[in-house]
Amino acid sequence: MEFLHAMVRIRDVDASLRFYCDGLGLREVRRKESEAGRFTLIFLAAADDIARAGLADPAEGPLPAGLPMIELTYNWDPEEYGGGRNFGHIAFRVADIYALCARLQGLGYGICRPPRDGRMAFVRSPDAISIELLQRGEALAPAEPWASMANTGTW
Numbered sequence: 144m145e146f147l148h149a150m151v152r153i154r155d156v157d158a159s160l161r162f163y164c165d166g167l168g169l170r171e172v173r174r175k176e177s178e179a180g181r182f183t184l185i186f187l188a189a190a191d192d193i194a195r196a197g198l199a200d201p202a203e204g205p206l207p208a209g210l211p212m213i214e215l216t217y218n219w220d221p222e223e224y225g226g227g228r229n230f231g232h233i234a235f236r237v238a239d240i241y242a243l244c245a246r247l248q249g250l251g252y253g254i255c256r257p258p259r260d261g262r263m264a265f266v267r268s269p270d271a272i273s274i275e276l277l278q279r280g281e282a283l284a285p286a287e288p289w290a291s292m293a294n295t296g297t298w
Contacts, residue, residue, distance in 0.1 A: 148186065148212040149233055151272050152224050156183065156217050158269040163187055166247045166266075167235065167274070169213065172198075172206060181219040186212045189235065224270065232265070232273035232298070240264055240278040241286060257292035261285055265298035273298045 153159040163169045170193060173186040188210055196207045206212075213233060237243050240258045247266055248254060255273075256265035261283030264276045275298075 148214045150214040150216055151233070151268070151270065152222075153215050153217050153268075153270050154221075154224070155269060156185070156215075159215055159217075160185070161250070162252065162268050163213065163215070166250050166252060167243070172210070172212065183217040183219070185215040185217070187215065188212045232275045234275040234277060236277050236279045238279055239283070240276055241283060241289060243276060244289065253295055254292070255296050255298040256294050257289045258283075259285065259290050259292065261289075264289075267296070267298060 160171070164171065164187070169187040169189055171185060172188045172193065173184075175184045177183075186206075192211055196210050198207070198210075240261065240263075244254050244258055244264055244266075252266055254264055254266055256263070258264040258276070258278070262278045266274050266276070268274060
C-alpha cells in the first residue's frame, strides 16, 4: 500500500490556491477538469517533496509513486460542506514555523493555535480545514509575538 493523497472539498478555487500555494507554499502539480462530472481536481505537493522526487517541472510527465499530495476538489454546482472540522487535519513539517506563521498572518489568515512552544501551530483554510504546522527538527526557542499569543477559534 502507498499513500496517494488527501482530498479536501473547496468552495472557491482562487481563495484556496491563495491559502495553500501563496500561504503554505505548496505547488500545483496536476489539474483535471471534468465537464461531464462538473468538477475540477487540483493536486498540490510541497516543494521539498517535489525536489526529493526529482521533478524539475511537476506539470510535465508522470508523477512518481510516493509523492504525497493534497487533492482540492471543486464541485461546479454549489454545495454546503459544514464546518470542515470533521475532516480532522492535514499536517506539514516546516523549515521555520515562525516565518511561515508570519507569512500567513501577512496574507490575512489567523493563527488559531500559535507556535508558543516553537514546535506546533494550527491555522484554518478558507474552507475551515485545520492545518497543523510542525517545526522540522528541534523546537525553536520561544519568541514573541507567538509566546504570549492566545488561541483563537477552534482547530
